[in-house]
Amino acid sequence: MMRTSVFALSALSLATAESTLSLRRRLSFEKVAGYAPGSQVTDHCAIDRDQAEIETLLAKKTNEAFSSAKAVYNNGGNSKSYARVTLTPALVGPLAKGARITGKSTDGIEIAGKAYNSYDAGAKEIWVQYATTDIQASYVACQVGSLVESINTEGCFAAEGDFDISGTQYAYTYNIASDNKNGRTIAGFSTEAGQKMRLDCPGCPYTDFTYFYNYYGADDYADEWVNAALDGGSTTFKNGNADFSKYGFDGRVEAVKKGTAYLNIFMYVIREFEDALDDCKRGCMDCNDDPVHAWDEGVCFYTGSIEGKDGLTPDGKLLHQLADKRCADFKTCGLESGELDGTANLNYELFDLFSLGKFQLQTGNCPAARKTTKLVTELMYIPMIQGTLRYAYKVGVLNEGEKAEAEGAAFAAAVLPRIHAANQDAAKTIYENMKVGASNTDHMAVKRAFESVYANLGITCADVGGLWNTATSSYYDGYEPCTDASTGGVIKEEDTTLAVIFGATFGGLFGLALLALCFKRNKEKRGQPVFSPTMYEEEDKPTELH
Structure with missing residues (x-):
């Protein structure tokens, strides 16, 4: 309705x-x-x-499986993936959160990342978050965390190698199985x-x-x-x-x-x-x-x-x-x-x-x-x-x-x-x-x-x-839909508030909106939604890490 x-x-x-x-x-x-x-x-x-x-x-309904499920619940495996690495030498200068970092996979494929946090000069352990894409099927290719059934290391950084951090080369090491973590968990x-x-x-x-x-x-x-x-x-x-x-x-x-x-x-x-x-x-x-x-x-x-x-x-x-x-x-x-x-x-x-x-x-x-x-x-x-x-x-x-x-x-x-x-x-x-x-x-x-x-x-x-x-x-007997106290359907104040979104930026859209309102009311009286959930496409915004 x-x-x-x-x-x-x-x-x-x-x-x-x-x-x-x-x-x-x-x-x-x-x-x-x-x-x-x-x-x-x-x-x-x-x-x-x-x-x-x-x-x-x-x-699987076993104690071991429940323990593994608890680890995934607490530690994740698929969202906000990052590598916890040790640098040699330590950072020569401060590193800002979000700064670009690049390295390579075990197969030599370049992998993009960014600094998970801000770090001071002299830091040796840093977290490098894997860059994500706009395409859901390939959003990231390193999924480890506490996963058991669906681990994917194809796009993880190699166990050792060199990072390019703001134009400076740093050698690093880490453990692919235990040091690939996740910052977002259920x-x-x-x-x-x-x-x-x-x-x-x-x-x-x-x-x-x-x-x-x-x-x-x-x-x-x-x-x-x-x-x-x-x-x-x-x-x-x-x-x-x-x-x-x-x-x-x-x-x-x-x-x-x-x-x-x-x-x-x-x-x-x-x-x-x-x-x-x-x-x-x-x-x-x-x-x-x-x-x-x-x-x-x-x-x-x-x-x-x-x-x-x-x-x-x-x-x-x-x-x-x-x-x-x-x-x-x-x-x-x-x-x-x-x-x-x-x-x-x-x-x-x-x-x-x-x-x-x-x-x-x-x-x-x-x-x-x-x-x-x-x-x-x-x-x-x-x-x-x-x-x-x-x-x-x-x-x-x-x-x-x-x-x-x-x-x-x-x-x-x-x-x-x-x-x-x-x-x-x-x-x-x-x-x-x-x-x-x-x-x-x-x-x-x-x-x-x-x-x-x-x-x-x-x-x-x-x-x-x-x-x-x-x-x-x-x-089912007794479980039919109930009847509201007012069969006419009480319309609440918030349901009748119209989102007036016009101004100089939109110019002549005011008239369009009035016509649209009539169109919308006629549609909804017949129980038809004005918008389908597949109509809109939009913008860009750098990932904010919630």
């Missing part, structure tokens, strides 16, 4: 405006599931390769959350992170959940605790792989969008590359690299794929929703908003970008709700076992803090029925609890849909 008045510009006016912006931005970045980033984020998108490696290892999304989302940012504390901090009583709640599931231990939260000693490998696998994606990565997606707002310079056409880059990172962490340019693969590992999976269960796929396969209606909505938000940031329309971010964040909870409902039914009615119980507990953990902020009694009901080791699951009580807070969450019954029974081609 497309929301009324989300967009202020039609495809025509946005394309015209972006052609003006493109006079000083290049249009060569590879699309991410249809979204055209304005900066290079191939390395960021690759975080889903760590998720894939973790899932491959967990599937664990880091949680262990650094307190500083980046609550304590040390211009917009701190971020609203949604505060929900989770207040509920769980810990900044690193996601990391605690994942480690407890990996170790078969218990969490020590203020609310929402889980004792994974009650599970064998089947339950712990689900708790880990859903925890990494839907607790760690989910919140960091929101963090990147909030970070973009923190950096936004109102009314400035030429100073918003940083917020666009942060916004692009958020889209990457939502989507990942496995989804490809069009986002149609069924093999994705992150939130984009979750939305597509859940829409098939709740009959919310397709441009107009109501379908049982294909792209989730939610993803059509989100990718329209992603493109709109990027444009608002580029043009310095910071207030409009903030409203767009709020809409994005509200929508992102929908698959978590759908997942919890699905497994409440599987456990409560179909009597499925540990695997389903763990999946339900993990989905609930990913949304309970938001429910708790809306209604503590509703959150308690959901937790008591879905928690690890629950003695009973009243699926209808869970459904009613969720439905009681939809309006507060900014979503509707139609957004969530109903649990579909493919065997009978009907909804």
Whole structure:
């Protein structure tokens, strides 16, 4: 269900405006599931390769495999790769972060890199980050870290050789297997959350992170959940605790792989969008590359690299794929929703908003970008709700076992803090029925609890849909879509705010926008999105290392 008045510009006016912006931005970045980033984020998108490696290892269901999965979770292998090397002689002068460094592979192929940090004269150990490309399939050719199943050393620096650092030659040595590290990890999304989302940012504390901090009583709640599931231990939260000693490998696998994606990565997606707002310079056409880059990172962490340019693969590992999976269960796929396969209606909505938000940031329309971010964040909870409902039914009615119980507990953990902020009694009901080791699951009580807070969450019954029974081609009894209190659909103030992005730079675009508004309203009344998620291409921005 497309929301009324989300967009202020039609495809025509946005394309015209972006052609003006493109006079000083290049249009060569590879699309991410249809979204055209304005900066290079191939390395960021690759975080889903760590998720894939973790899932491959967990599937072996052995203590050794769990230990290996924990190492990948903590140390990574695919994102922000760097070599830790020892120089001979030591640096003769200071080295700035980002300074170009070149060396060669074992096969003599030149490899480009850059200084990971700034270093003083006399430093002997430095970290050299591998340069990344704009093409996802070849973004970097050195993936080691703690990987087990997918190590790639083809593009790593040779074990010894010479670096060219600012025109000076330095001999170096390092161990290819143990000294190729990674600066971006799934664990880091949680262990650094307190500083980046609550304590040390211009917009701190971020609203949604505060929900989770207040509920769980810990900044690193996601990391605690994942480690407890990996170790078969218990969490020590203020609310929402889980004792994974009650599970064998089947339950712990689900708790880990859903925890990494839907607790760690989910919140960091929101963090990147909030970070973009923190950096936004109102009314400035030429100073918003940083917020666009942060916004692009958020889209990457939502989507990942496995989804490809069009986002149609069924093999994705992150939130984009979750939305597509859940829409098939709740009959919310397709441009107009109501379908049982294909792209989730939610993803059509989100990718329209992603493109709109990027444009608002580029043009310095910071207030409009903030409203767009709020809409994005509200929508992102929908698959978590759908997942919890699905497994409440599987456990409560179909009597499925540990695997389903763990999946339900993990989905609930990913949304309970938001429910708790809306209604503590509703959150308690959901937790008591879905928690690890629950003695009973009243699926209808869970459904009613969720439905009681939809309006507060900014979503509707139609957004969530109903649990579909493919065997009978009907909804499961009692799990049909609910009906909102106002069937007319209350339009919130933020949903009606139009992003006015005009001025001298755009000249005659004002008239186009008015025409576009009429066009857009007619389209959306028929339930059709104004923008497809494959329409835009954009700019350049040096990689900022988040």
